[in-house]
Each structure stands twice: as C-alpha cells, then as structure tokens.
Amino acid sequence: MTKYIFITGGVVSSLGKGIIAASLGKLLRARGFSVINQKFDPYINVDPGTMSPFQHGEVFVTDDGAETDLDLGHYERFTDTSLGKVNNVTSGSVYQHVIEKERRGDYLGATVQVIPHITNEIKSRIVGATKQFKPDFQLIEIGGTVGDIESLPFVEAIRQFKTEAGIGNAISIHCTLLPYLPTSGELKTKPSQHSVNVLRSYGIQPEILVCRTTKPIPKTEKEKLALFCSVNKDAVIECRDMKSIYEVPLALEEQNMAKVVLTMLGVNDRRADLKGWISLVENIKNPKKTIKVAIAGKYTKLSDAYISVVESLKHAGYAANAAIDIKWINSEDCVDFNRCKELMSDVDAVVVPGGFGIRGIEGKLNVIRYARENNVPFLGLCLGMQCAVIEYARHVVGIKDANSAEFDENAQHPVIDLMLEQKNVQAYGGTMRLGAYDCVLKKGSVVYNAYGKEKISERHRHRYEVNNEYIKPLTDAGLVFSGMSPDGMLAEIVELPKLDWFVASQFHPEFKSRPEHPHPLFKGLINAAAKRVK
Ligand code: GLN
Numbered sequence: 001m002t003k004y005i006f007i008t009g010g011v012v013s014s015l016g017k018g019i020i021a022a023s024l025g026k027l028l029r030a031r032g033f034s035v036i037n038q039k040f041d042p043y044i045n046v047d048p049g050t051m052s053p054f055q056h057g058e059v060f061v062t063d064d065g066a067e068t069d070l071d072l073g074h075y076e077r078f079t080d081t082s083l084g085k086v087n088n089v090t091s092g093s094v095y096q097h098v099i100e101k102e103r104r105g106d107y108l109g110a111t112v113q114v115i116p117h118i119t120n121e122i123k124s125r126i127v128g129a130t131k132q133f134k135p136d137f138q139l140i141e142i143g144g145t146v147g148d149i150e151s152l153p154f155v156e157a158i159r160q161f162k163t164e165a166g167i168g169n170a171i172s173i174h175c176t177l178l179p180y181l182p183t184s185g186e187l188k189t190k191p192s193q194h195s196v197n198v199l200r201s202y203g204i205q206p207e208i209l210v211c212r213t214t215k216p217i218p219k220t221e222k223e224k225l226a227l228f229c230s231v232n233k234d235a236v237i238e239c240r241d242m243k244s245i246y247e248v249p250l251a252l253e254e255q256n257m258a259k260v261v262l263t264m265l266g267v268n269d270r271r272a273d274l275k276g277w278i279s280l281v282e283n284i285k286n287p288k289k290t291i292k293v294a295i296a297g298k299y300t301k302l303s304d305a306y307i308s309v310v311e312s313l314k315h316a317g318y319a320a321n322a323a324i325d326i327k328w329i330n331s332e333d334c335v336d337f338n339r340c341k342e343l344m345s346d347v348d349a350v351v352v353p354g355g356f357g358i359r360g361i362e363g364k365l366n367v368i369r370y371a372r373e374n375n376v377p378f379l380g381l382c383l384g385m386q387c388a389v390i391e392y393a394r395h396v397v398g399i400k401d402a403n404s405a406e407f408d409e410n411a412q413h414p415v416i417d418l419m420l421e422q423k424n425v426q427a428y429g430g431t432m433r434l435g436a437y438d439c440v441l442k443k444g445s446v447v448y449n450a451y452g453k454e455k456i457s458e459r460h461r462h463r464y465e466v467n468n469e470y471i472k473p474l475t476d477a478g479l480v481f482s483g484m485s486p487d488g489m490l491a492e493i494v495e496l497p498k499l500d501w502f503v504a505s506q507f508h509p510e511f512k513s514r515p516e517h518p519h520p521l522f523k524g525l526i527n528a529a530a531k532r533v534k
Contacts, residue, residue, distance in 0.1 A: 002130045003265045004170035006158045007141040008206070010195025011177040015212050016248075018071035020175055020239060021141045022078035023249040027258035029079050030249075030277065031270040033136040037075035038087050038129055039068070040122070041143040042150035046092040050429050057304030061459045061511055062087070065435025071141065073308050077514050078249065086129040091150065094121045114153050122157035123164075136267075146174075147198045159203040168266040174199055174206035175239075178213040178221070187215055189225050196229040207264055208235040208257075216240065234260050244284045246515055249277060276516050280318060287323035291529045294347040296367040298360040300328040309353050309381065312513035316526035319518045322533070324526070334363030337370075344370045349377040349501075349529035352384030354461070354508060358407040365391045372502060377528035379521060380504025382462055386416045388494060388504040389466055389474065397477045399470075406464050415474075417467040419490075425463075433460050437485065439492040439507065445482035446495045447503060450520040456483075458492075458507035465506065466491035501528035 005024070009017045018039070025035045041048070048056050049067030060073040066085035076083055098121050102112050110117075130138055142158070144151045162170045176192035192211060199206060209231050211217060217225075217238045226233045237257050242248060252258070253274065262269050293313055299305035303326075310326060317324040327347055334340035340363065344350065350371050352364050364384070368391045371378035380388040386404055393402035393415045404416035425431045436457045441448040448454065471481060471491065483493030483505065496502035501524055513519035518526075 001169070002135055003137050003267065004126070004161070004165060005137060005139045005261065005265075006162070006170065006172040007139060007175065008146050008155070008158075008172060008199060008204075009142075009144070009175045010146050010198065011191045013145050015175050015177060016239070016245075017141050017175050018074045019078075019245050019248055020173075020210050020252075021071075021139050022074040023252050024173075024257060024261065025075060025079040025081075025137075025139055026249040026277070027253055027272060028137050028261075029081070030272040030274050031258065032273075033270075034081075034133070035079050035137045035139065036081060036083060036087065036129060036133045036135040037072070037079065038089065038126070038138060038140045039071045039075075039143065040140060040151075040154045041069055041088065041090045042148065042154060043090060043143075044092045044095070045090060046096055046429055047088070047090060049432075053299045053305035054302055057302065058307045059461070060308065061434060061461050061508060063436040063457075063459060067430060067434065067461070069143070070304060070307050071143075073311070073511070074245075076511075077311060080514050080516070084132070086125065086132055089122070089125045091153070094118060094125070094153075097121055115156060118153045119157040119160060122154060123161050126157075126161060146195060146202070152202070155199075155202050155204065162204070168264070171207040171261065171264050172204055173208040173210055175210045175212065178211045178217065180214055187213055187217060187221055189221055189228070192225060193228045205230060207231060208237065208260065210237045210239050210257075212239050212241075214241050232260075235264075244281070246277070246284060247281055250274065250281060280515055283318045283321060286321075287317070288321040289530070289533050290323045290325050291317060291320075291348045291526060291533055292325045292327055292346060293526075293529065294327045294329045294344065294350040294367075295353060296329040296331050296334065296350060296364055297353045297355055298331050299355070300330045303328070306353050308508075308510035308513070309351060311515075312510040312519055312522045313351070313526065315513045315515050315518035316522040318515065319523060320526050320530050322526065322530055329367065331360030331363035331367065334366045335360075337366050340366040340370055344374075344376065347376065348532050349379070349525050351525070352378070352380045352387055352504075353510075354382035354384065356383070356406075361387065361407055365394070369395055372496065372499065375499050377501035377525050377532075378499075378503070379501070379525045381510065382460075382506060382508055385494060385504035385506050386464060386466070388502075389415055389470075389479070389491075392474060392477070392479050392494075393470060396479070397473050399473070402470075404464055413470075415467050415470045416464050418463060419465045422463045432463050435459055437507070439483045440486050441493070442480070442482040442484075445480060446497050446501070446524070447482050447493050447521070450503075450524045452520075455486075458505070458509060459511045460507045462506065466494075500531070501525050
C-alpha cells in the first residue's frame, strides 16, 4: 500500500521545498523503496508551457510529453525516476477538467463547488498517480506558501485525504524559515510557529518541520519549535544553506529524517545505500580543475530558465573531477562579431540552448561561428541545433540568406521550416512536438561513440525542424547528420567530426541527465573542454 507524504511551505516562498521533497525521495530510494514525487501548482495556467521563462523558469518536459514545473527536474534527478503528466497538477488543469464535466452534464444538476468538486478532483489526481506508478511512497509538494488564497483548495484536499487515508498512512511535512537576527545573534522561531498555526487553522497538524536556516539550530530552539508546533523533537529537521543542492540528502540523512518518516508511517527501516551519492558529493567538494562554460541565450538574467542545462553541465563536470564555472552570455551582446570574440575568448566550451523567437538569433549564429572556426567545444540544444544548421548553411555552404521560417515566414531559403504536422496548429498550449521519440545514430559517428549504442530515446519540445531539401547541400559541405528519426525523415543530430566536439541536437538531452549518470552529450562536451584546461 502506498504511503503519502505531503509537503507544504510557510513564512516565505523559494524555500527550496522542491529540493527537500526530492532529497527525501532520494533517501527512500536509497533504501530500495519505489518513490514518486508530485507537484501541485496553485496557478490557473493549465501547465507552465505557455509561461515566460523569465517568470517561471524552465519548462521541464517528461517522456510522455508533459510540459511541467522545473521541480519535476529535481525530482527526477534526485530519485532517478522518470515521471509524467500525472506528476504535475495545476489549479488550471483541475478547474478545466471539472468545468468540462459540468458542461457534459456529468454532475446531474448539482451546484458545482470548490468543496467537494474541486477537492475531489484534486484527490483523484493523487490516486490517479498512485494507480499509474504503484509506488511505495508518494511525495506531494504544494507550491506557494500556506495562507495564500490560491492554494486553499489543495490544502483542504490534503486535509481530507489525510483523514481518509487514516493514521500511519499519510503525514505532512511543513517547511519554514528561521530568520537570523544579527543584532541579537539569534535564530527566530516565531514566524515558523505562526506558519504552523495557519496550517492548523486549516485542520492540518504537521508531523515534521524542516527549517531552512543559515546557522545551526541550537538545541533549545529545536525544543521550543517542538513544543509550540506540537511535533516530536526528532522531527524538527535543520536544513542549512549548502554549496551544492546534492549535499542536502546527506544532511537530512545525518538527522535520521527518513527513519523518522518511516517510523511515523509504520514501515520498517532498511539500510540506506548512499555510497554512490557520497562519492558524488566528494567529487563536488574536491574538484581538480575548473572549466569555464558559456551559455549563450536570451534568458540569462534568470538562471532557473536553463536549470536542467546547468545541472547537466555540472553532472558531467563531477564525473570529470571538474567544477563548472558558467559564463552567462546574453546572445544580444554577440550581434557584433568583435564583441562576440571578446566574450568568447576565455571560455573552454559553449552551449547554445533552446529558445523561441528571433531576438538574439544573430548573436547565437556568431557564437556558433566563433566556436566552429576556433574549435571551441560546442553543444547546441534544439534552437541551438537549428542555429548551427543556419550558420553552416550561410557561412560554409554559401546560402547567404539561409534562415528559419520561425524568424522569417517568407524566407527564400528556409533551411529550418515548420513541421508539416504543425501547419494547421492554432493554439499555443501543449501543441508542440513533445516528449520522447526514438532516434537512430549513424554507426561510427561522434554521437554513436558517445552513447555506445545505435538507438536512443530523447525528449523533444519544438515546432520547427531541418528542411530535408537542404540536407544534401549541407552534407556535401561536410555537416554530418548523425542522428535521424527511425523513418529517416527528421534530422535529430548534426555534428562536425573533425572538430574536438561540435554536436547539436533537435532534442533536449538536458532533461535526462542525472547526477550519478551524466548525459553522454554533456560528458562529451565537458571531456573535450577538460583537455583544453591545464
Ligand atoms: N523555437 C524552436 C522550435 O519551435 C526551438 C524550440 C526549442 O528550442 N525548444 O522548433
């Protein structure tokens, strides 16, 4: 029988609840239990696919083609478990479904209300995920902060669910912040007490408190929190700021968090196998060198917009005993080729990530040209691959006005064109080519050697593709199409095998890199870059 763990947050937002939920998931996985994480987002968007990366950070794509919250990326990376559509629930998707049912007449004349109709739908999403994955543990994180108007239906649904599940089958963890007052030299517990009071006013008594803090929590303050918040002393867990998010599971393990959880849920504890994770953290803490990697994109002001790319680079760095120093390059600053040269002069590798729209494109083309002409290890992702093809067409094949139909609908030479299946698509939400598709690698190619196999599956999120009419001239000029869809119709990877590392993919490898299993394409990039660093 699945056991349920609900995770809420209080005092402030951005507490890192996602990392805490993912870390607890890791500790349970290390004990051989199966675990899934679920994220409930109280906003009205049906999914984050249409939201600006500046506002919401990266859109994480699952195998089954869901556009989800970036926390799902953390869950997958920490628990090494692939999730799907059912793992991200938004108010928008809940209301959409309830309203569709109302329009169909499914409610047989009843007045449709938040309680019970919306809360029932939320509870059915919990059970739906349980049925699909049949996990030993299901960890459900509610986005936002308790007390927000928006998240009330979710909090009420948890209250009902916990009661219905019965004692010992569901617990809740409340994450809070202990602010430090330098004037009195103290960590303050009052905001946490108030936040627990708010949660209680909704009928939920948390079993565990996880307190974010910059300083160790003195025993007296832990006791105070336990007393006023009615939790066991062992269940007040400290979560201090760490250099790397991957240290968090070990810090929680030291405080026996998983053991406390298992006892509360009446499950016998097992030996945790954290050997791999411990050596990962050792590598993170003791890098032998530093590799400077540029990310040239347009959302560089918010690093969350490329979080999976950044994590994937780090994963490859850990395996190479190297720290990754990211140099954010705003592609718009590279429109002038001389400025581009300057910005690129001190980097060991460059990634041109995914994106949408024309802004900054000429700069990206310059970055890729510089990388190609100077043999700087390069990885292009989705839009980055499309730009690599345009750059090659323009400067090597000699098609001066080669372009993407995304940037110029009437381009004379659309080397990148809208996919046929997209021609009649009107709505924006959830309509791209999304999720896992197979790709066949060319034997003997750079990527074939990197993956060590012929058939791979990777995640996608795009509307445009390489125009097959240009494959011949591009190939004749030396660009190798080393990955194609199984029917040979869609270009998935291009490479320049003569260079140290010049690979670009239509798919997003960053969604499948895991800290203990870095992705082959990122490994290839970082290993090539490492050779340049003394
Ligand atoms: N804008 C491009 C397309 O839709 C690339 C998308 C992306 O980078 N995710 O095909």
